[in-house]
Amino acid sequence: MASPGSKKLVAADGSDEKLSGNLGRDSDSGSSSRSSGVEGGTFEYFGWVYHLGANKIGHEYCHLRFLFIRGKYVEMYKRDPHENPDIKPIRRGVIGPTMMVEEMGRRKVNQRDVYVIRFYNRLDETRKGEIACPTAGEALKWVEAFDEAKQQAEYALSRGGSARTKLNMEANIDLEGHRPRVRRYAFGLKKLIRIGQGPETLLRQSSTLVNDARGDGFYEGGDNGDAIEAHEWKCVRTINGVRIFEDVANFKAGRGVLVKAVAVAEASADAVFEVISKLDKRQRYEWDTVTGDSELIDSYEGHYDVVYCVYDPKYLSRWQSKRDFVFSRQWVRGQDGTYTILQFPAVHKKRPPKSGYRRTNITPSTWEIRNLKKRTDAEPPSCLVTHMLEIHSKRWFKWKRTSYSKFEKTIPYALLLQVAGLKEYIGANPAFKYETSATVVESKLSDVPNGVSDVPNGEYVDEEMEEQFYDATDSSSDEEESDEDDDEEDKKEIKVKLKNVSWAIASLSLKRPKAPGASNVLDASVDPVNIDPSQFQGSLRKGNGDKDSNCWNSPSGMGFMIRGKTYLKDNAKVMGGEPLLTLISVDWLKVDKAVDNIGLHPKCLVQSEPGKKLPFILVISLQVPSKPNYCLVLYYAADRPVSESSSLGKFVNGSDSYRDARFKLIPSIVQGYWMVKRAVGTKACLLGKAVTCRYLRKDNFLEIDVDIGSSAVARSVIGLVLGYVTSLIVDLAILIEGKEETDLPEYVLGTVRLNRIELDSAVSFEV
Template sequence: MGITQSDDKMEGWLYTIRSNRFGLQFSRKRYFTLQNNVLKSYKTIPTSEKEEPDRSAIIDSYIRVTDNGRESIHKKVFFIFTLYNTSNHNYQLKLGASSSEEAATWIHSLQDAALKKSSGNTSNIVDPPKKMWSSLRLSSIKRTRGNSMDWNFSPSLHTEAMTSDVIAPSPWKIFGCQNGLRFFKEVNDWDSHGRNGDEAIMAVGMVAGTSEAIFHTVMALGPSRSEWDFCCYRGSVVEHLDDHTDIVHQLLCSDWLSWGMGRRDLLIQRYWRREDDGTYVILYHSVIHKKCPPQSGYVRACLKSGGYVITPVNGGNKSLVKHMLAIDWKHWRLYLCPSAARSITTRMLEKVAALRELFKTKQGNCLSESYGEFEREMELAQMKKEGTQTKAQEPEEISNTDKDTLIVEEVEKQTSGRASLMDVNDTSDEFFDVPETSDSTDYDCLENESSPGLPSLNRQQPELPSAAGLVKNLQELATQKKGYMELPEVTREEENITTYSYGTTLQKDPACNVPCSWATGDPSVFLIRGENYLKDHHKINAKSTLMQMVGADWLRSGKRENDFGSRPDSIVQKYAAWGRPEFFFIVNIQIPGTTMYTIAVYYMLKTPLEEHLLLHKFVNGDDAYRNSRFKLIPYISTGSWIVKQCVGKKACLIGQALECHYYRGTNYLEIEIDVGSSTLARGVMNFVLGYFNNLVIEMAFLIQGNTQEELPESLLGTCRLNHLDVTKSVLATP
């Protein structure tokens, strides 16, 4: 639809995504403007700035924006993002864009607006109009700002996110060049070479097309795929798990395989995301799914890991495409001759050259055809899913007439008997169908059709799958990768009944030779803002940390565990009981699921807190200030390529991406990071959790410096978690 963006204003067409009283979603096209931290909505393009908007909302530091991925609503694909208020999650606004590029631009602009609107800087903010969104009543929330701190925002946030913030040796070594592509093999210390010759191989080439067009071409499984993918005979989406993940079945052609090999097929889980710089990441790995058992006449190959990284270059007109595969072809002859397996995998990677030639002949204009196929595939997958669920709910012996009567009776019964918002969103209402109204109809009309006894608040359909549902799906999809285990089938070691102190459940091992241990990471591998960063945007290697890491926990529980610093049996309270002056900083990472896992790392400051001005300001600031400054740099130093791509190596303002809670004690500050507050982060963490015992995870924490007085930055602390094993997690005591 197109958007217009200037230094102080952004405007364009978006779709509001709402739910009626039955929980069914519908969309309405509206024209949005974002200026001076005020988001306004119009039914038509405004003719002047004085025109009264249809709806408006203030975008301040309490607003978060989450990327919900793609979703099909009434046969139209949207790229969804949601605005919500951290003070009350009932106040939220769900919007959809026509393309991922438009969605990303809006997300960045809204995040920038939320950061610029500091708690102490309101002089340039215009008063919002009286008519506010009922689903995003931001101005009606009372906030206490007595302890607020002044801070400034540097516009380099998203530029910074485009580059890696970790200096690490490349695990790839070139071994050949063919058909204009460079071929690399993975060589590192984590045993990327499988015993069956299924080593990781990557092809790299330049394609004359935008990253978005290439992304849609690669994702499409329809007839257009036959124009470049000579390996795939037919593909289909088996199940749509969430907005970033689905299950795909591919039947492979046999004419390009080695002589004597039978036909092969693949059943893979496909995950995708878009980076801030326009890079698309698509990841694959093999799974088992009850809806797609092994096919007669085909041998199912095992894709250990694979995918694409599509990075825009030259202003976005061209893209660097990396295609990686580590695959076991399930053929006895290849086990005896690993070079033959590499030859077949290399042949499959030559699809990148075919993709390059396709865009060359069409002069980069491949988006419309592949995008249409992408929409139809999503729609078909969702129809299959809804049809299966509807069939399971309705008795087979009921006739069509009886079904209609039953639906009417059920609606009347449920509407008259329910008065709460949660009851209206009950899952039994999900599968009613309603005709789509025209765009000219006001989207408030459907809400007004509800009975007088029901509240007129926003009725939002529950997001599916939930954290527990996603974990259940992943547990049912038993992967065929080395090192992956299903959590329900894990036999835990006998519980250690002896008591322990919080901060001591993981043992320290500086050499990182003992599984389930911790050590301090090397600060020099992490990049931080230098003294002249505001002028040259140059980052430097960190030299040391302000704090000393003194302990770590690896816990599991049936509920969320927080505020470890206040517990009498924690190392924090033991130091306090001894009258020691040290100050503690705790990072508590909550991993959601049927079983809640917790990673907690403890840091100790030996010098007085007042000597470190930025840290003192952070510890005593309000939550809005803390969320705008606390930064995490992740790094998988040992692990598979697919996990490294999932996690990345880029600094993140964690309070802007995930929900954080802060607990301030006399001698400590604890930050609780809720991974489950983001659909995307929850899916990544639940995927990575199955690989934990094969990973060495490193993290660095710091407070972002935005002014010259706050530079250069300093790392608060680093940590290295070695081969965490879910079977050795400690049961948290009440």
């Protein structure tokens, strides 16, 4: 049987070469190079997955199927075709530009937790289907594999000829239905059994402790993101190899202190996440002193669940009665593979307080699990585990100074020591240490001959797209390190203990530099026009400072770290400069449903007389799912036309897939509840890979409609943000990711600061 997630590269002469370790990675030098097979062969990815769906009579099923990706084609088998060379695929199709792939998170299927991937056609969402994997890490690798297949399809289209001829297939792969009503057992696997009249279930052989989830080793360590944060962490104690830190920059008397426990675990982030998220008490008893007997009460959208726990705290406190508590867990995975888990105290109607138990509210906390970069492929995977919480008790300070023993019998202290228990548990299990590296899908548009990235969008439109495998993944895989950690060293440290970092930087009397790398973006041969912001009035007013509320401002880009000139060689990032485009107006709208193409509305700023005189306007519409729905529209203007040969010119006039692969946003919660800060993070995000983006290029403007509701993870995070939005100051920076040396250094395209936005102030918008 082929192992799940195997990859190989089929050469042009028909021979095949098994790839081990990181795809395209030089094991001697540690450098990475593109070897996806676009030029000399065909990329392949194959392995066992669960196929989820319902048959014609409405019964749900969960079948074990062998999925095989060959180039841009995808096939599904009942048996491994390597062991059964004469077997025919039961489903077959081709990946096209309008196919979308979305990670749906964790779901319980037939008493087993699996991680679901949904496929759908963004032009026709009724055409959809689902597969699932046993771990989150495997699900991520399959998504990356589909991205690579999408890259192959785009390259095939770029070489000329008829798209109809290239993508015509004899059958469309249909994951939604199941043809036969008779259920069959997979050959030689003993995986499927019948449970009464209900759906089939999989009794897969017990996997290792890591469930074959493997780290890729491409990610950097450290806590730094792409936005500068005003934290000053001081190590106050080391216990069993775990460092205990206190945030001394943001402490306020009477409001508690933010602390965290940090340790290195000898396993991949995928494996550690699986250990933390599992509620099996036998495994939990080996490392967790807080959560004992646990039960999953409810689960929502795959990334949010509610857990009930019972434990006997005699060894923790003076209370003799048993205690229980209910808490919610919300988890997200960044594009760099970093996991963030948010844990809040919760109330649920299924578990009211009961006699004989003292109901306790668990302390809010967050987990962050980040892969560390490996020096060689032979080195075992490791990750940095951080557990953060806010402690309000004065016992913290007594313990910090004198090892106050009573604090060591509290739940907050036990939560901090969860990291130590996790570290020791993983170290005691060889399955984690000898975990092998998984292959990593890596593809760079810049390496493709004849410039796939420059193919006009119109070449992807063809009637034959109707016959594709959901026309998937409109986001190119590109390079995996799209938002890796900022590992720039030897930067001068500005020690200013102010909560508002951007204001702190501006107050240092530093000259705000011009955006690096932006000198040739606008056409220098044309005289600039005068941009008068007073001519453009949006529904959200411009503020008079950070103390103002329900308003916007445009801060400097100095609060963000962007790719420098030598980034492709040393991953060095530099401080951003002044934004290239001017933010002239912001609309805060309330809508019944998501609205696209706002720039075409007669009352839109773009259609006004002053707007038509501007050389170029970038319109970004952030569609916020809620009840009601909201829409935040940002208008950025250029005082000269955009140079077509620049990175911005290629973005404005390029294909949708090119834009998806380069449209980057860096968020930063400047002021607000620390849990919201951890949920949002400070890492750059390629929006086209995270959510659905639609583009409209007309006249003198480009509009980008960002559908935040298209992703379950994004919906979950935005729901948390909206709950605290009236107390938040949020900075956003938009830029075009530099993937080639000619596009570096990056420059900040535009910024916006949103000061304590009030939901009720949104203006109703009618189409």
